[in-house]
Amino acid sequence: MAEEFEPKIVAFLCKWCSSAGSDLAGVSRMEYPPNVVPITVMCSGSVSPLYILSAFNKGADGVLVSGCHPGDCHYIKGNYYARRRIALVKRLLDYFGLEPQRFQMSWVSAAEGVKYTQIIKDFVQELKPLGPQKKLRRAQ
Amino acid sequence: MEKVLAKKSFPQWVKTLSSYKIFAPIEKEDLWSYELIEKPEQINLDYLNTVLSPKKIIFPQREVYLEFFASNEEGIEVKELLPDEKPSVIFGVRPCDAKALTLTDKVFGGDFEDLYYWNRRKQTALVGLSCSTPPSPNCFCLTVDGSPFSKDGLDVLMTDLGDKYFVETLTKKGEQLVNSAKTLFKAPTEKDKKNLAKIQQDAKKKITRQVENIKKVPPQLKEMFDSPLWDEESMSCIQCGICTYLCPTCHCFDINDEIDSSSPLKGKRIRTWDNCQFPDFTMHSSGHNPRPDKASRLRQRIMHKFQYFVELYKNYQCTGCGRCISQCPVGIDIIEVLDKVSDYGA
Amino acid sequence: MVNLEDLKKEAKAVLKDEKVKYVIGYEKSSNGLMPAPAFIKKPEDVEKLIWDPTCIHNLTRFLTDEKQKKAREKQPDERPVGIIVKGCDSRALVVLLQEKFINREDVYIIGVSCESAGVVDEKKLSKKLKDKKIENIEFDEKDNIIVTTKDGKTKIPASEILAERCLECRANFPVIYDVLLGEKTKRQPENPFQSVEKIESLSEQERWDFWKEQLSKCIRCYACRSVCPMCYCDECVVDTINFAVTADTTAEEKAQKIKWLEKSPVLSENFVYHFIRAIHLAGRCIDCGECERVCPLDIPIRFLNKKLEKDAKELFDYDSGFDPDQPSLISSFRDEDPEDFIR
Numbered sequence: 163m164a165e166e167f168e169p170k171i172v173a174f175l176c177k178w179c180s181s182a183g184s185d186l187a188g189v190s191r192m193e194y195p196p197n198v199v200p201i202t203v204m205c206s207g208s209v210s211p212l213y214i215l216s217a218f219n220k221g222a223d224g225v226l227v228s229g230c231h232p233g234d235c236h237y238i239k240g241n242y243y244a245r246r247r248i249a250l251v252k253r254l255l256d257y258f259g260l261e262p263q264r265f266q267m268s269w270v271s272a273a274e275g276v277k278y279t280q281i282i283k284d285f286v287q288e289l290k291p292l293g294p295q296k297k298l299r300r301a302q
Numbered sequence: 303m304e305k306v307l308a309k310k311s312f313p314q315w316v317k318t319l320s321s322y323k324i325f326a327p328i329e330k331e332d333l334w335s336y337e338l339i340e341k342p343e344q345i346n347l348d349y350l351n352t353v354l355s356p357k358k359i360i361f362p363q364r365e366v367y368l369e370f371f372a373s374n375e376e377g378i379e380v381k382e383l384l385p386d387e388k389p390s391v392i393f394g395v396r397p398c399d400a401k402a403l404t405l406t407d408k409v410f411g412g413d414f415e416d417l418y419y420w421n422r423r424k425q426t427a428l429v430g431l432s433c434s435t436p437p438s439p440n441c442f443c444l445t446v447d448g449s450p451f452s453k454d455g456l457d458v459l460m461t462d463l464g465d466k467y468f469v470e471t472l473t474k475k476g477e478q479l480v481n482s483a484k485t486l487f488k489a490p491t492e493k494d495k496k497n498l499a500k501i502q503q504d505a506k507k508k509i510t511r512q513v514e515n516i517k518k519v520p521p522q523l524k525e526m527f528d529s530p531l532w533d534e535e536s537m538s539c540i541q542c543g544i545c546t547y548l549c550p551t552c553h554c555f556d557i558n559d560e561i562d563s564s565s566p567l568k569g570k571r572i573r574t575w576d577n578c579q580f581p582d583f584t585m586h587s588s589g590h591n592p593r594p595d596k597a598s599r600l601r602q603r604i605m606h607k608f609q610y611f612v613e614l615y616k617n618y619q620c621t622g623c624g625r626c627i628s629q630c631p632v633g634i635d636i637i638e639v640l641d642k643v644s645d646y647g648a
Numbered sequence: 649m650v651n652l653e654d655l656k657k658e659a660k661a662v663l664k665d666e667k668v669k670y671v672i673g674y675e676k677s678s679n680g681l682m683p684a685p686a687f688i689k690k691p692e693d694v695e696k697l698i699w700d701p702t703c704i705h706n707l708t709r710f711l712t713d714e715k716q717k718k719a720r721e722k723q724p725d726e727r728p729v730g731i732i733v734k735g736c737d738s739r740a741l742v743v744l745l746q747e748k749f750i751n752r753e754d755v756y757i758i759g760v761s762c763e764s765a766g767v768v769d770e771k772k773l774s775k776k777l778k779d780k781k782i783e784n785i786e787f788d789e790k791d792n793i794i795v796t797t798k799d800g801k802t803k804i805p806a807s808e809i810l811a812e813r814c815l816e817c818r819a820n821f822p823v824i825y826d827v828l829l830g831e832k833t834k835r836q837p838e839n840p841f842q843s844v845e846k847i848e849s850l851s852e853q854e855r856w857d858f859w860k861e862q863l864s865k866c867i868r869c870y871a872c873r874s875v876c877p878m879c880y881c882d883e884c885v886v887d888t889i890n891f892a893v894t895a896d897t898t899a900e901e902k903a904q905k906i907k908w909l910e911k912s913p914v915l916s917e918n919f920v921y922h923f924i925r926a927i928h929l930a931g932r933c934i935d936c937g938e939c940e941r942v943c944p945l946d947i948p949i950r951f952l953n954k955k956l957e958k959d960a961k962e963l964f965d966y967d968s969g970f971d972p973d974q975p976s977l978i979s980s981f982r983d984e985d986p987e988d989f990i991r
Contacts, residue, residue, distance in 0.1 A: 211924065215919075219919075243979070246963075246978055246981050246985055253963075254959075256852075259858070259859060261852065268990060269991070
């Protein structure tokens with residue numbers, strides 16, 4: 163039997179909420195797919211479009227940006243800026259013809275370990291039928 | 303060797319060259335470029351000139367020098383990747399572009415041969431198409447010792463005589479090409495020869511642009527390094543790379559390592575075109591930039607082509623194809639600049 | 649169409665009074681159909697100026713050079729630069745003011761209204777003319793362009809040769825100026841985002857195939873970046889060296905410069921370049937179309953900027969280049985910004 167395709171996801175998690183949320187999932191021993199490479203950033207607002215493109219360029223099959231819920235940002239407004247910027251990036255990627263499922267954004271608080279595992283489970287399920295991301299990947 | 307070839311026999315000739323890779327000008331959405339041809343019927347020699355010259359085939363914008371990877375015992379292993387090319391033919395090369403390759407030959411040849419360049423160059427035959435009408439309103443080949451019928455660098459030169467081509471075979475490589483379809487080529491009649499002479503004469507008259515005193519340019523330039531002319535002429539320059547990337551004679555390159563994986567280490571060393579009009583071209587790692595402004599970069603482009611290269615190789619490093627003039631977004635015109643240089647201080 | 653003599657008069661007046669360092673306008677070029685930017689320093693040189701439907705360049709791009717030059721001078725001339733702007737160009741000035749890249753007193757703005765017309769597309773025009781040289785080109789009263797060549801006059805309907813962006817223009821007269829020439833005739837195109845919608849209506853695979861083909865052509869001459877008045881960063885992500893480097897920068901810092909994309913002109917790297925260029929212009933691009941005009945390989949770069957313009961309008965009700973006092977698109981937000989895409 164052919165081995166099932168396991169997508170590689172790069173997740174940019176904000177230090178104060180989403181990263182803490184993923185930690186909570188870990189210390190609570192919740193089970194979720196091991197397909198994520200988490201990268202902790204100070205704030206979802208600090209995620210440059212370059213980070214996202216660079217992840218796709220180096221072979222990510224999916225990219226997730228996750229931050230605090232509106233109103234909860236440690237820096238007050240960072241996630242509002244992110245919301246705007248990511249909306250534009252998402253639409254532009256779609257315009258270029260990248261499968262829209264490959265790029266996601268979420269709000270995950272430090273208490274939402276369960277939500278985090280669910281987001282990853284869903285993301286992996288959506289990516290599996292798409293197969294490897296080759297469009298933006300640098301040829302090797 | 304002089305022959306004629308009926309136009310309708312041209313695809314048949316190409317068909318006999320099946321052991322070669324064939325390149326020819328192709329049009330796509332009003333844009334002409336030299337591309338690899340799959341069927342001879344794709345070739346349409348009824349074109350003016352391409353955006354990029356055939357330089358891009360012999361000296362591609364991206365060339366992989368070598369691959370490197372970490373192996374457990376040996377440390378880092380390196381694998382050289384020389385182009386091992388099948389013989390190629392480029393059809394429809396304009397005389398100016400062929401002559402340009404004889405100039406890049408000097409740069410990549412001499413005491414140290416650049417194998418990446420020469421492996422392709424030696425394997426490639428150039429079949430020229432003379433310019434009975436100038437391909438661009440900005441053609442000025444006559445100024446820089448060229449002509450619409452120049453044979454420099456070509457293996458075969460074809461001239462359009464209406465329903466047939468006048469075919470002049472110029473080298474051994476060219477002879478091989480023609481001999482592969484001997485029966486298609488006929489001996490030219492007296493009328494064909496007369497026709498050719500007339501077309502050649504008319505063609506020269508149709509080239510309207512020229513530099514009045516090109517002979518004065520190299521010695522004048524020698525005295526003009528600090529001239530305020532460069533400031534004036536470069537005012538409208540936007541520092542893009544069009545003029546040099548499209549130039550058939552420009553040959554500067556950069557070498558970079560592209561890392562595919564850092565653990566275990568794996569990557570490639572890659573040569574890409576580089577461009578003296580970019581501000582980072584001469585930037586030192588100290589932060590000092592010896593060509594700090596656009597005036598010094600425009601000066602470099604003109605000086606290299608009409609002074610340094612002339613001193614080194616006794617040729618202008620320009621073949622008058624007019625690409626840099628036609629495509630400049632802000633109308634910087636090398637002919638005008640050279641005219642001003644030759645008149646400077648007079 | 650604005651009278652050239654009026655334009656010359658304005659330029660001459662400010663040069664005579666030594667109110668400006670020089671005036672940036674248009675002059676005849678020797679290389680083809682389009683004019684060249686002119687830098688007029690003396691009042692008598694205003695005779696070189698031209699004004700006709702080929703005056704396509706966005707001259708505000710040269711303010712970046714002026715600023716850099718001024719920074720290098722020990723005793724800079726503090727007078728403003730005179731600049732001739734069309735509607736779209738003036739919006740570029742507004743964005744530069746909004747971002748505080750220039751100050752209002754740095755420029756003396758001679759605004760020229762396009763009235764009911766615009767400027768012509770060089771490629772469309774040259775197809776019509778088949779390489780004949782233009783002797784004169786002007787609009788008539790009825791939306792036609794009259795081109796005079798050595799073979800006489802030709803009447804061409806403006807819609808056939810106007811630049812694409814003029815057909816989708818929402819600001820055909822300057823929004824900021826010290827002196828305005830021409831009428832403020834408001835023109836509203838039927839659909840300013842027609843070109844974008846054409847691509848949006850394609851399937852995902854068709855869109856990718858389209859961009860794949862277009863972006864593979866790119867030779868990374870960076871003309872689209874170089875010509876853009878908004879691309880004024882000292883340090884650009886595509887440059888191989890960090891221009892913020894000084895003699896004090898340590899070797900370690902230099903070595904740590906991140907290479908976001910390689911110099912190889914291959915699809916994956918070209919994609920990074922064009923994506924970043926486009927997103928960096930979100931809420932800043934005023935659709936002067938210069939990036940697309942200068943591309944030697946005819947990559948439809950404008951479609952990218954226009955898409956972001958459309959999204960900014962749809963999602964955030966944001967229009968760039970009308971109000972120098974509004975906060976910029978991505979340095980502001982509203983509570984009601986859409987978040988239906990967020991999980």
